[in-house]
Amino acid sequence: MKAIMYHYVQEYSSDLPYFRYLDIRNFVKQLDLFEKKFGFVSKTEWMLAIERKRLGDAKGKVLLTFDDAMSCHYQYVYTELKRRNLWGIFYVPTQPYITNKMLNVHRIHLLCGAINGVELLERLLYFLEEKMIPDKKIRAFKEDTYTNQSNYEGISQFKRILNYFVSYHYREALIDKVANFFDYKFEAPTFYLSVEELQEMHAYGNIIGAHTVSHPVMSKLSAGAQLSEIVNSFNFLDNINCQTSKTYCHPYGGFHSFDDLTIDILYSQNVQYSFNVEHRDIIDADLISSVQCLPRFDCNKFPFGKAS
Ligand SMILES: [Zn+2]
Structure with a gap:
């Protein structure tokens, strides 16, 4: 089974001539390809796999994940997923909702x-x-x-x-x-998904997961600071009623970005599963031994996935 990671999925904007993003048209092409070649994991298949620690019917299929709660995830991604009757997991860093400031x-x-x-x-x-x-x-x-x-x-x-x-x-x-x-103004409210959008996406059947509060390199932080990043991000999702399955995603990803402390905290908080970035398939054994750092491919590892 393959989990795929996406960040910005949008269209060209003349305000951001040098911006790196996946063009929505390529996203659509990539989904077509995945559908034809692998098929998509249903939410039921995925939850059963986590529960039973065996891929079962999820084997060989694709799961879609989206990091950082950018507003393009509503405008472009959610629209396209709905059109296809698909779902995804959206990982949210929660600080911008508290401070109104961009990360x-x-x-x-x-x-x-x-x-x-x-x-x-x-x-x-x-x-x-x-x-x-x-x-x-x-x-x-x-x-x-x-x-x-x-x-x-x-x-x-x-x-x-x-x-x-x-x-x-x-x-x-x-x-x-x-x-x-350069007289550049950052606008947090339009950059991130709104709480209402998160709630709508959640109600439609997408999973909303925690991605810390402030998106730090967790391995740089003390145990106490790591704990508060994780606990507070889950609390926020709980408060806005967007938490059905308790899942987490390591900011930045890669084995340098978190440590054993992070993994211990995730287990102690009863997090069901967490994603890392490691470009390989999820196999049965991962659901037992790597469930707090499941492997995940960057979308750029597949055709049509390169940033524009
Ligand atoms: Zn992130």
Whole structure:
């Protein structure tokens, strides 16, 4: 069985000329292909597989998952799924619903989508001070940063600095400064799914899952901080009546993004199953030994799945 991960699924927007997303037309083509080649797992088949720890009728089929609760998941994805009588699992980071502010990970995506990468990097370096980078990363930062040539390199360095080099303490303010310089405004209410949209999608038969509160790299956090990220994100889903099956998805994904503590917490909170990013099929044994980090393919591993 294959679980597939999607993020942005939408159409070209002239406001975001450099934005990376899966075009809705390619999403449609990819679903056609999956339907023809593998077929889709029904919700009943999937819940039975989890309960019985055996794939059973889900074997060989495809399950669709969507991360980060972007509003395109209502406008494009949900519309297309309804048309096909399909369902999906939608993983929601809950902080934007509390603070009304966009997560840094998404603010970075938007800046990179709206502004030329070379200019973006130049402005970030202008605001960046050495004290904002932990001592142990300074050398790697210097080797990495001053070699940029192309727009693409500008963007990837911009992302690396903000996601990897800069200490979390300065990150938000730096993004604010760069955005202000380019007069770029972030609009959380239109960027994310609304509570009403989540409720409608849930009522229609989709599963809504937890994706932490603030979308951190969990392996960087203490046990207490990890616990509160997980517990509070489930509490939010519970409060808005969007929780039928208790499922979680590791932010960023990959085995470096969480640790044994995370897995222990997921078991202790009676989470039924969780998804990681690991490009391979789910086999029966995973439902026993890897149920809190089930493998999942990026959609770009299959035809029509490349970002535009
Ligand atoms: Zn995510």
